[in-house]
Amino acid sequence: MGESQTRSFVLRGDVCYNRSLTEFDARRDAYVVCVDGVSQGVFDELPDRYQGLPVVDCAGRLVVPGLVDLHVHAPQYTFRGIAMDLELLDWLNTYTFPEESKYADLAYADEAYGYFAQDLRASATTRAAIFASLHVPATALLMDKLEATGLKTYVGKVNMDRNSPDSLTDGSAQASLAATCAWLDQVDGAYRNTRPIITPRFTPSCTDALMEGLGALAGERGLPVQSHLSENLTEIAWVGELCPWAACYGETYDRWGLLGGADKGARKGGADKGGATERGTGPGVTERGASKAIMAHCNYSSPEEVELLRARGTYVAHCPQSNANVASGIAPVRRYLDLGMDVGLGTDVAGGASLSMFRGVTDAVMASKLRWRCVDQSLAPLTIQEAFYLATLGGGSFFGRVGSLAAGYDFDALVLDDSGIRSPRQLGVEQRLERFCYLHGEGGRIEHKYVAGNKVF
Amino acid sequence: MGESQTRSFVLRGDVCYNRSLTEFDARRDAYVVCVDGVSQGVFDELPDRYQGLPVVDCAGRLVVPGLVDLHVHAPQYTFRGIAMDLELLDWLNTYTFPEESKYADLAYADEAYGYFAQDLRASATTRAAIFASLHVPATALLMDKLEATGLKTYVGKVNMDRNSPDSLTDGSAQASLAATCAWLDQVDGAYRNTRPIITPRFTPSCTDALMEGLGALAGERGLPVQSHLSENLTEIAWVGELCPWAACYGETYDRWGLLGGADKGARKGGADKGGATERGTGPGVTERGASKAIMAHCNYSSPEEVELLRARGTYVAHCPQSNANVASGIAPVRRYLDLGMDVGLGTDVAGGASLSMFRGVTDAVMASKLRWRCVDQSLAPLTIQEAFYLATLGGGSFFGRVGSLAAGYDFDALVLDDSGIRSPRQLGVEQRLERFCYLHGEGGRIEHKYVAGNKVF
Numbered sequence: 001m002g003e004s005q006t007r008s009f010v011l012r013g014d015v016c017y018n019r020s021l022t023e024f025d026a027r028r029d030a031y032v033v034c035v036d037g038v039s040q041g042v043f044d045e046l047p048d049r050y051q052g053l054p055v056v057d058c059a060g061r062l063v064v065p066g067l068v069d070l071h072v073h074a075p076q077y078t079f080r081g082i083a084m085d086l087e088l089l090d091w092l093n094t095y096t097f098p099e100e101s102k103y104a105d106l107a108y109a110d111e112a113y114g115y116f117a118q119d120l121r122a123s124a125t126t127r128a129a130i131f132a133s134l135h136v137p138a139t140a141l142l143m144d145k146l147e148a149t150g151l152k153t154y155v156g157k158v159n160m161d162r163n164s165p166d167s168l169t170d171g172s173a174q175a176s177l178a179a180t181c182a183w184l185d186q187v188d189g190a191y192r193n194t195r196p197i198i199t200p201r202f203t204p205s206c207t208d209a210l211m212e213g214l215g216a217l218a219g220e221r222g223l224p225v226q227s228h229l230s231e232n233l234t235e236i237a238w239v240g241e242l243c244p245w246a247a248c249y250g251e252t253y254d255r256w257g258l259l260g261g262a263d264k265g266a267r268k269g270g271a272d273k274g275g276a277t278e279r280g281t282g283p284g285v286t287e288r289g290a291s292k293a294i295m296a297h298c299n300y301s302s303p304e305e306v307e308l309l310r311a312r313g314t315y316v317a318h319c320p321q322s323n324a325n326v327a328s329g330i331a332p333v334r335r336y337l338d339l340g341m342d343v344g345l346g347t348d349v350a351g352g353a354s355l356s357m358f359r360g361v362t363d364a365v366m367a368s369k370l371r372w373r374c375v376d377q378s379l380a381p382l383t384i385q386e387a388f389y390l391a392t393l394g395g396g397s398f399f400g401r402v403g404s405l406a407a408g409y410d411f412d413a414l415v416l417d418d419s420g421i422r423s424p425r426q427l428g429v430e431q432r433l434e435r436f437c438y439l440h441g442e443g444g445r446i447e448h449k450y451v452a453g454n455k456v457f
Numbered sequence: 458m459g460e461s462q463t464r465s466f467v468l469r470g471d472v473c474y475n476r477s478l479t480e481f482d483a484r485r486d487a488y489v490v491c492v493d494g495v496s497q498g499v500f501d502e503l504p505d506r507y508q509g510l511p512v513v514d515c516a517g518r519l520v521v522p523g524l525v526d527l528h529v530h531a532p533q534y535t536f537r538g539i540a541m542d543l544e545l546l547d548w549l550n551t552y553t554f555p556e557e558s559k560y561a562d563l564a565y566a567d568e569a570y571g572y573f574a575q576d577l578r579a580s581a582t583t584r585a586a587i588f589a590s591l592h593v594p595a596t597a598l599l600m601d602k603l604e605a606t607g608l609k610t611y612v613g614k615v616n617m618d619r620n621s622p623d624s625l626t627d628g629s630a631q632a633s634l635a636a637t638c639a640w641l642d643q644v645d646g647a648y649r650n651t652r653p654i655i656t657p658r659f660t661p662s663c664t665d666a667l668m669e670g671l672g673a674l675a676g677e678r679g680l681p682v683q684s685h686l687s688e689n690l691t692e693i694a695w696v697g698e699l700c701p702w703a704a705c706y707g708e709t710y711d712r713w714g715l716l717g718g719a720d721k722g723a724r725k726g727g728a729d730k731g732g733a734t735e736r737g738t739g740p741g742v743t744e745r746g747a748s749k750a751i752m753a754h755c756n757y758s759s760p761e762e763v764e765l766l767r768a769r770g771t772y773v774a775h776c777p778q779s780n781a782n783v784a785s786g787i788a789p790v791r792r793y794l795d796l797g798m799d800v801g802l803g804t805d806v807a808g809g810a811s812l813s814m815f816r817g818v819t820d821a822v823m824a825s826k827l828r829w830r831c832v833d834q835s836l837a838p839l840t841i842q843e844a845f846y847l848a849t850l851g852g853g854s855f856f857g858r859v860g861s862l863a864a865g866y867d868f869d870a871l872v873l874d875d876s877g878i879r880s881p882r883q884l885g886v887e888q889r890l891e892r893f894c895y896l897h898g899e900g901g902r903i904e905h906k907y908v909a910g911n912k913v914f
Contacts, residue, residue: 078880081895082888084822085840111881119879119899327826327838353819353895362810365541367827369784374831381784383542422576423535424568431539438538438810441898442576 007037007453010050013058013415014429015042017065017405018393021337024385025406026429031055032063034411037453041407058415061447062432065405066126066412067357068395071226071296071317071346073131074142074155075100075109077116081353084325088232089204091326093165096350100133100158101167109138117145124357124440126412126451127152127399129226129294129317129346131199134158134170136183147191150456152399152412156199156226157183161210173209177217184221193451198290202228203239203252215256218290224398225258225290226317230305231297232328250295250305250314257289259312294398296346299323299331306339315342315398318390320367321360322351330371333364334379337386344395345387358440361387384434415448416440464494464910467507470515470872471886472499474522474862475850478794481842482863483887488512489520491868494910498864515872518904519889522862523583523869524814525852528683528753528774528803530588531599531612532557532566534573538810541782545689545808546661548783550622553807557590557615558624566595574602581814581897583869583908584609584856586683586751586774586803588656591615591627593640604648607913609856609869613656613683614640618667630666634674641678650908655747659685660696660709672713675747681855682715682747683774687762688754689785705762707752707771714746716769751855753803756780756788763796772799772855775847777824778817779808787828790821791836794843801852802844815897818844841891872905873897 010033016026025042033040033050040050076096083095103109120128130146132139132155139157146153159176160169170176180198188196198218200206206214218225230236230249243252253259296317301309309316318331336343345360346352352360361384368382382390396403402410418436420443427435436444449456467490473483482499490497490507497507533553540552560566577585587603589596589612596614603610616633617626627633637655645653655675657663663671675682687693687706700709710716753774758766766773775788793800802817803809809817818841825839839847853860859867875893877900884892893901906913 078882080880081878081892082884084891084895108881115879115881321823324823324827327830329830330827353892354899356899366778366781370781370787370824370827370831373784373786374827421538422572423537424565424572425535427539434541435538435810438541442811442813 008035008053010034010046010053010055011058011063011413011415012055013061013063014432015063015405016429016433017042018385018389019404019406020393021386021389024430026433028429029059032405032413034453037411039405039407039409039411042405058447060419062416062418062429062436063405064414064416064433065392065396065403066414066449066451067124067391068344068399068403069125069128069347069357069360070294070315070344070395070398071319072128072349072355074113074116075103075133076350077119077355078112080350080355084353086326088235088326088328089238097165097168101165103133103135103138106137106141109135109141113138113142113145117142117149119355121149121151121456122446123355124414124446125151125355126449127396127402129154129197129398131156131158131226134160134168136179136186139183140187143187143191143194147194150193150451150454152451153194154197154224154226155194156197159200159210159214160205162207163204173207173213176210177213180214180217188221196223198223198225200227200258203249204235204242208243211253211256211258215258215289219257223290225260225293227253227258227293227295229253229295229298230300231323232326233300236300248302248305248308250301250308253295254308254312258293259295259309259314260293261289261291261313292398296348297323297328297331298336299329306335310339310341313342315344315395317344317346317395318364319346319348319352320363321354322348324367325353326351330367330375332371332376332379333368333382333390342394342397343390344398345390356440357391358437361391361437364390384437388433388437411450411453413450414446417445417447418443420445465492465510467491467503467510467512468515468520468870468872469512470518470520471889472520472862473886473890474499475842475846476861476863477850478843478846481887483885483890485886486516489862489870491907491910494868496862496864496866496868499862515904517876519873519875519886519893520862521871521873521890522849522853522860523871523906523908524581524848525801525856525860526582526585526804526814526817527751527772527801527852527855528776529585529806529812531570531573532560532590533807534576534812535569537807537812543783545692545783545785546695554622554625558622560590560592560595563594563598566592566598570595570599570602574599574606576812577608578606578913579903580812581871581903582608582812583906584853584859586611586654586855588613588615588683591617591625593636596640597644600644600648600651604651607650607908607911609908610651611654611681611683612651613654616657616667616671617662619664620661630664630670633667634670637671637674641674645678653680655680655682657684657715659692660706661692661699665700668710668713668715672715672746676714680747682717682750684710684715684750684752686710686752686755687758688756688780689783690757693757705759705765707758707762707765710750710752711765711769715750716752716766716771717750718746718748718770749855753805754780754785754788755793756786763792767796767798770799772801772852774801774803774852775821776803776805776809777820778811779805781824782810783808787824787832789828789833789836790825790839790847799851799854800847801855802847813897814848815894818848818894821847841894845890845894868907868910870907871903874902874904875900877902
């Protein structure tokens with residue numbers, strides 16, 4: 001049986017998904033049709049034209065889109081849930097850099113990435129943008145393991161050439177770029193599910209020369225970019241010292257084409273389909289740089305920086321659990337959404353302890369309420385449907401037509417068993433999804449998972 | 458075999474527990490000795506005098522004190538994890554009061570409380586202070602079910618005689634007090650594990666006449682008290698209107714002896730052992746009122762109110778998840794600890810979605826970091842050991858010598874299997890506990906649970 005046949009079927013269950021940030025569809029006992037890995041839409045009655053397809057009967061179960069983790073550090077999975085007593089820069093130097101140094105040892109990487117890949121496969125995540133370490137062999141090994149999960153992932157070899165410990169540095173911009181090219185030659189196009197993404201760690205770890213080279217590489221190879229931006233106040237001040245030429249932290253990426261292109265039309269087609277676009281500032285950066293970029297956090301972006309992100313179409317990866325654990329603060333997500341910007345959610349393991357994107361959804365809601373209460377009442381808290389949008393369509397569009405069960409989207413889906421969350425109340429489908437997000441770990445279970453129509457389990 | 462024999466044994470495992478707020482003991486491969494339900498202490502080598510006791514070998518498992526939920530609403534368990542889009546007063550009127558009204562139906566209560574008791578039994582909680590609804594038959598039924606779990610609990614019939622819907626009111630102060638007396642006559646002393654606690658809902662729901670009567674009842678019967686205090690800014694303003702005679706919200710309880718007695722020496726012996734104590738204000742309140750009281754939240758207590766709570770020895774039940782979900786804010790827990798006040802943790806289901814006190818521990822840490830970051834940098838974030846103290850000794854002392862594995866404490870213990878939280882790293886016992894708190898739902902498992910030396914499972 002060919003793949004186009006195995007990837008064509010009907011799921012029956014209680015379906016809910018976002019059509020957009022503001023449109024949420026929830027239907028009891030409905031049918032989602034998948035043909036060749038692409039959703040044909042959700043139907044109350046199965047249309048005649050699909051009667052010949054096999055029906056997977058999940059009556060009574062929730063059927064929702066797969067969740068997208070837009071920011072997660074694979075090598076940090078080994079110390080998730082510990083070492084939460086420091087702020088960002090001290091946390092990096094004390095816990096993170098020493099741990100990432102271990103991935104020079106391929107045996108260590110093999111065990112650690114094995115757990116990460118297995119647990120990610122079992123999680124709610126169907127797509128992820130992942131930081132590896134700076135080690136090329138370990139990063140390729142991670143990509144091998146992720147490829148085998150069936151999940152769709154971007155993986156980045158991390159670049160670092162300054163303010164880094166001797167045990168964790170590429171040594172120089174030239175060496176970092178050479179290692180990156182060698183890595184790309186090895187992995188780019190080598191997988192069905194896993195693709196490389198250009199990954200400067202963050203400005204404090206990368207010289208301008210390295211940034212310039214990475215921007216050029218992203219443009220030449222048509223690769224997307226991921227990094228960190230304006231997570232912590234001390235970090236931002238440090239970037240100001242390191243790059244006095246930049247009007248804002250964001251400009252330290254943008255100057256080299258690392259915030260993504262501004263052509264939203266092309267960009268929407270998928271991270272690696274959009275072309276590089278002209279940008280106005282910086283010497284020699286026209287016609288180069290990434291088509292698409294993710295910046296994690298953006299907790300303290302200045303108005304100028306926000307405008308830059310908006311103009312470039314940069315994706316913001318909101319990581320509420322990490323931002324609490326490392327005491328960074330709470331990002332003004334509502335503001336970014338009001339501006340029409342692309343925002344997704346990240347677990348940011350190990351800043352975040354949990355790999356669960358359901359947890360990410362509820363953390364986003366809770367953080368937004370505390371921000372409303374404690375910081376700024378001009379930004380209304382997120383609703384559960386808005387947070388679910390962030391975890392599906394919001395981050396999903398980075399991967400193409402991903403994050404919804406509406407017709408035309410890649411068929412990424414979860415079948416959720418919530419029968420273990422017991423109550424005498426009869427709840428609506430929408431309420432059951434909300435409850436599952438909060439209580440997935442207390443009686444909920446992911447029964448099946450599909451990525452682009454392929455069954456993961 | 459007599460109970461004194463079955464309750465005498467040795468647990469072998471990786472032990473960690475608080476000796477106090479600032480003293481944390483973590484030992485690999487140690488022995489905790491239980492004789493007649495009371496801990497004899499933790500030992501690296503098993504002393505000769507205990508060699509005859511049966512050893513429960515939990516080598517490689519974590520052994521920690523049972524956790525204490527100092528504030529949870531049993532009838533709200535039916536809608537945990539949904540209906541999180543309103544602030545406190547609207548949330549009560551829209552979701553909570555209609556739900557609690559259903560407990561007039563004993564069949565509904567039977568199913569709902571059955572789930573609650575079963576899930577609480579399976580949880581990390583060994584002791585809990587629980588709000589029921591105002592219905593006497595349903596409250597007695599809840600107590601029957603809780604008694605059978607083996608957990609040690611206080612349960613309160615809720616009192617309400619104003620600002621309440623027709624479907625959820627005792628009707629008058631007199632009727633409310635009469636119902637409470639009838640309930641107490643039925644349940645007080647009727648159980649081994651479960652005891653009544655006087656439970657005015659909160660000041661907006663209770664007239665002064667009802668509060669006065671409840672204070673007298675607590676004093677006469679030697680019963681503790683639980684209620685809510687200074688959770689939400691709108692609530693506090695409303696109390697100011699309802700009780701213009703009170704200098705602070707706390708005084709609306711204290712005037713009637715409902716904040717507990719000031720005699721800390723007597724109080725430390727257990728909630729129902731301390732005598733009523735003299736208080737200085739209010740007509741005719743000398744020699745009456747509760748020996749011990751829990752006030753949930755205290756998010757916005759004025760300096761005057763804090764001084765009142767401190768003077769009375771009132772327990773503060775900190776409920777960080779609920780305070781985020783209902784957008785109430787974040788309590789200044791560090792301030793209360795610095796003042797030497799008694800503070801415990803509450804899940805506050807269904808303001809809190811999760812019944813897990815491990816989640817409560819990490820929520821307390823995370824909330825304190827966000828408060829430090831967003832509100833007030835004079836109050837340092839809580840450490841994981843401090844938050845674990847809150848969940849064990851902090852709330853445990855309300856129940857007597859409870860919340861530690863040190864010698865002389867009631868033997869409440871959990872045996873935790875963390876082998877499903879995989880990592881190539883070898884972690885210390887203390888780190889493994891921290892990780893379990895964060896990731897109990899992602900690979901952790903409660904293997905055994907003991908309350909006062911009795912095995913629950």
